Structure formats: structure tokens, C-alpha cells
Amino acid sequence: MVDKVNMGIVGCGMVSKNVMTARKFAKIKNIDFVACADTNIELATRFAKKHKIKEHHGSFDALLDKGDIDAVYLAVPHFLHVDLVSKAxxxxxxxxxxxxxATNVEDGLMLCNLAKKEGLKFGVNYQYRYDKGLHSMVKTIQNGNLGEIYHAAVRVPWYRDPAYFEKSIWHKKWETSGGGTLITHTSHAIDILAWALGKPSTISGECNTKKYGDIGVEVEENAAGVVKFDSGAIATILGSQVTKPSRQNCYWTFCGERGTIKAKYLFSMYAKVKYMGLKNVKVNPPRASFLAIIGSFRGFAAWILEEIPYLTPGWEALKALCIVKAIYRSNDDVTKIKIGPLKWWH
Ligand SMILES: NC(=O)c1ccc[n+]([C@@H]2O[C@H](COP(=O)([O-])OP(=O)(O)OC[C@H]3O[C@@H](n4cnc5c(N)ncnc54)[C@H](O)[C@@H]3O)[C@@H](O)[C@H]2O)c1
Structure with a gap:
């Protein structure tokens, strides 16, 4: 039996570097990274050398043609996801x-159907599901230990400096990024919210861009959403990429019949979860690591090698996108309660 997936990395930018760094702290024994590609060939060359990757290429097509690979890890700008996933x-x-x-739900759905038709595995790296604390928190909620859920909140008060946008200019534009803080950062927290509470029934929201307009950022920098779920539970979402000081945590609160659960994700490391008034269920994700990103890679490979379901197959990843896109629509839409001038409002 094959015990390793031969994987090619496409896009040798920030996140791929982070994955390679994380590998120094926890191994991914079921994956061999055998090739990498970047349209910036110098970057691909340096990346391959630094991380001891056999082959490197200057294009995705070259990697697909030449690389002896079973799977690709796509770490490229958002607008390229639909074409590159389809091609692969x-x-x-x-x-x-x-x-x-993807940058819209229709493209995402098309990709899920294509993967099904081709009989191939298609997963999306929402690695927070592989954090042991967050995983147990969601299982506690799904198992009914919190009782009926009344309300929830997620908050992602993050900060990106101008260099982030200058280095990866695709983050600035709707066309290339499909959105700002909601689709890029806050969607991790929304993924956990949707995983815990199920299907939404109504969504509304507001967005603004206040800080980096002068360097060409047109996507939203701050966003607030309100979601009502089919269960009747209500939730608020607050996301930002301009909140100072930087390196703040990401937070969730779930309040239900039996108590409250509060979680904070310590910056890109691991979550701390507090159970108030109830006991938690401890359930580890399959192939877990103390680093969620490593668990997520191991989990994806275990899906290919052992048929252990990966926690965010394409159709699961559509859920966060669906909520994000509805907030954008609501922000643009006319279906808002207009509060006109009020003489008494001083
Ligand atoms: N899971 C996480 O925690 C996490 C964290 C950061 C970024 N991301 C995601 O990773 C993806 C990449 O983000 P990033 O921050 O690494 O971006 P980046 O701009 O740092 O890197 C993207 C790389 O892709 C390369 N590229 C562009 N077009 C290409 C093509 N056609 N073929 C091959 N390479 C190409 C660029 O040259 C660049 O090196 C995005 O989807 C982003 O949302 C995920």
C-alpha cells in the first residue's frame, strides 16, 4: 500500500513558506513535497533549494506535465482558484x-461537482477545524451539550500593514481577491461558526474601507454581519484587517440553554476554550497535531490514502463563502432599514 502522497506546491508565497516553517515543529509523514511551481521562477528556485524539493517549475502547466505528483496544494491568489483547481x-x-x-459560490459549487465527476479528492484548507480545542468545542455544540443555542459571536480584530498589500497587490482588489477581511481572514472564524450552528436562514451586514484607500485598497477593511440560523440561533460577525495593535486574538462566544463557551485563537498557534456551566466533550480531529495547519495537511493526505474523511471537503468550504458573499450583497443592497434624520438624536 502507498503510504505517502506525492504533492506539488503551486505558489511559493507567504502561506507556503508558513507551511514549510510549521513542518519544522511537527512532521507530515504522509506527504512528500516533490515539486513546486511559481510564475516567479526565482522564487520557485529559492523555495525548492531551501526546502529540499526535488523539482521546481516556472508555471503550473509545467508542474502538471513534468511532476510525478498525485495531488497539488494550490496557494495562489483567490481569483486563480477556479481555473487552477479545474485544470488540476x-x-x-x-x-x-x-x-x-473560489471568489463566488457558483464557481465553488462547479468545482465540487467537477471533483465528484472525476472521482478525485478536493479539500479546502480551513485548518481551524484541525485545532484540537476548536474541534472539541464544535463537537460539544453539535452533540447538544450546550443545549439549544441562543446566540453567538465571532470577532477577528486583525491588522495588516501597507507592506502586506504592496507585496501581494492582488489583496487590494475585488476582482483578484473577491473581498477583503471577510473572505481572506474572517472566513476561518465564520467556517467554525457555520460548522457549529448549521445552515443560515437570513444574513445582513455592513462593510467599510477607511485606512488604505490611498494605496489602492478597494476591498472592505472592516465588516459586521448578523446571521439568523435555521435553528433560530442568532450570531454577530465582526472582521477587520486594520485593527491596532496588531497580533490580537480571534474570538468566538456561543451561548445556549446550559451555559456559555468562549474561545480565543492565540495568534496562529492554538485555541484556548473556556466552558462555563457545562462540561466539554474531548474529541481530537483525525491525524491531529498541536499545529492545526499540520493536522490539516495530514488530514487531507489521510483522506486520499485511508479514506478518512477530510474535515473541509469543497462543499463544506462553500458554507463560509456563502455567508461572506451574503454580507457583501447586503452591504450593497437596498434591503436595509433606513434611519432618516431624527430631530431628537443629538
Ligand atoms: N490557511 C491560511 O491560514 C492562509 C494564510 C495565508 C494565506 N492563505 C491563502 O493562501 C493563498 C495564497 O496567499 P499568500 O498570502 O501565500 O499569497 P502570496 O501573494 O504571498 O503568494 C502567492 C504566490 O502565488 C504565485 N502565483 C501567482 N499566480 C500563479 C500561477 N498562475 N501559478 C503559480 N504561481 C502563481 C505568486 O507569484 C506568489 O508567489 C490565498 O488563497 C490565501 O487566502 C491561507
């Missing part, structure tokens, strides 16, 4: 794509 699936490769699944 049509070439017979399993696909592990970075979040978001």
Missing part, C-alpha cells in the same frame, strides 16, 4: 486548495 482535477490530480474555495 481534469489532469487527474487530487486538489488541496487554500481558502477561500
Amino acid at each position: 482535477l481534469k489532469a487527474g490530480k487530487h486538489v488541496f486548495c487554500e481558502k477561500p474555495i
